[in-house]
Amino acid sequence: MAAETKERILEACERVIARSGLRGFRLSEVAREAGVSIGLLPYHFGDRDGLLQAALDHVNESAARRAVQDRPVADARARLTALLCSEFGDEAQLRAGSITWNELRAAAVFDRAQATALARSTSAWQGEVRALVQAASPGADAAPIALALTALVEGLSGRWLTGQLTAAEAQALLARLVDELLGPA
Amino acid sequence: MAAETKERILEACERVIARSGLRGFRLSEVAREAGVSIGLLPYHFGDRDGLLQAALDHVNESAARRAVQDRPVADARARLTALLCSEFGDEAQLRAGSITWNELRAAAVFDRAQATALARSTSAWQGEVRALVQAASPGADAAPIALALTALVEGLSGRWLTGQLTAAEAQALLARLVDELLGPA
DNA sequence: GGGAGAACTGAAACTATTTTCAGGATACGT
DNA sequence: ACGTATCCTGAAAATAGTTTCAGTTCTCCC
Structure with a gap:
């Protein structure tokens, strides 16, 4: 399974959000940023909201992971x-x-x-x-x-x-x- | 002239933003909240962005006015x-x-x-x-x-x-x- | 009370965005 | 190499939202 593609998409989401905010969060933007077709996003994440939710969860998880290191x-x-x-x-x-x-x-x-x-x-x-x-x-x-x-x-x-x-x-x-x-x- | 209607619309904008954020700022929502037709909004404010800008200016002005009183x-x-x-x-x-x-x-x-x-x-x-x-x-x-x-x-x-x-x-x-x-x- | 102009409406045209889907590519077990 | 399941694409359909506009109502001056 290509968990790596999903990961890449989630990272693209983060970049899109950082660049233009949640209001600029378009499937077309994310697809372009991730270098995949638009259709792949609903395929993996159900729908726009599912993708956004996954992206936000991903941000939270990254933060949690980062907090643990660095002592x-x-x-x-x-x-x-x-x-x-x-x-x-x-x-x-x-x-x-x-x-x-x-x-x-x-x-x-x-x-x-x-x-x-x-x-x-x-x-x-x-x-x-x-x-x-x-x-x-x-x-x-x-x-x-x-x-x-x-x-x-x-x-x-x-x-x-x-x-x-x-x-x-x-x-x-x-x-x-x-x-x-x-x-x- | 009905400056009073424009005022009512701007207040409706504020309520819409407070209720559902800038992402929920839809002409249809504002029109419903203000009790006017959708078409009136572009009529008075040019386009969606003009309305939003006017609404934000209105918020800023209200804040400035409020700050002056209260001593x-x-x-x-x-x-x-x-x-x-x-x-x-x-x-x-x-x-x-x-x-x-x-x-x-x-x-x-x-x-x-x-x-x-x-x-x-x-x-x-x-x-x-x-x-x-x-x-x-x-x-x-x-x-x-x-x-x-x-x-x-x-x-x-x-x-x-x-x-x-x-x-x-x-x-x-x-x-x-x-x-x-x-x-x- | 009639006319002119401004305020206003509702629906159609337009634009932007998401969702669906038929089918092509790719990986993988046998 | 073949079959098959999964990944992936691109374009069409559906949906959501904005803009335009022809026409109606309102206001107010004469």
Whole structure:
């Protein structure tokens, strides 16, 4: 079986979403991007909605997989800052991923199922942040700080993607906020 | 002239966007919501894009008008907290407005003109916040704090709209962060 | 109360997009 | 090599959405 073709299609979906948003998600675009015929998409995924759902699930899974790796040995506060700042940068792929997440969050407002999937991913990430906050500052009330920091990243991400802020500015602000909220360890 | 009908149509647009997002923005939906025929929409606004643009401008103007009023006499810190918390609540209209802004922010990623309009609105709001921060805590470096607080509101708004957080939780976190960032006055 | 112009309607024409499908290519076991 | 199941294509049919427009109603000035 050609699971590899399905994979290629799902990756094409991601690129299409990153380039033109969920509103620009056309079968013709995806087919062109993946280098397959339009007819193949319904063949593998049932219909347009099935494809979109599979693509969004795929994004969520990729995120989950990525979160597990990457365990550098620096101290907790540095790891925390690095984790938060890793959402911003100049590489095209990073930006594409951010745009996709932005679209996912916007779409989740109108779709309970997607909101659930999103909440799971968000919660995993926030848990990671909370653990690092805990480690970096054992006395602090880690949960609300983790919530504030992750929500702040999401807010800054919107500013960055719409050109209201550079990646470097977002990172500088985050570093500052981490220090502010964890106390001058 | 029936400027009143155009107004009614623009309000219908807002409701449609709040209910089903920019992706659900159909002439048929808007016409039904406004109680007019489909043909009237192009008649007044040229074409679909003209209508959408007018609707988004209308949202921006409403926001600007709203920002100017409301000058209670409480002390600066209380006014700051109130301003930030006013983005959250249980009234349907408040939620609808938040959803519309959320859609606007998401769309601005793919549309330079809209990003510009959005940046103007955001900047006005952030300026208001900065002034209050300045007033509440004259020693503080107001600009980055205002940026952090407004970005945080946007991030929390996304969590709220997708059901990951209640309005009350968002408000409690904001109140706490204001205290944290402005120091124990 | 009649005429002129603006507001408005509904349906047909048009455009964009998805879905279906008949059949061609490809891989794979025997 | 043959048969067959699966993958895949391209184009036609179906569907969804927008635009146009001929004609109707409304308004308001004379």
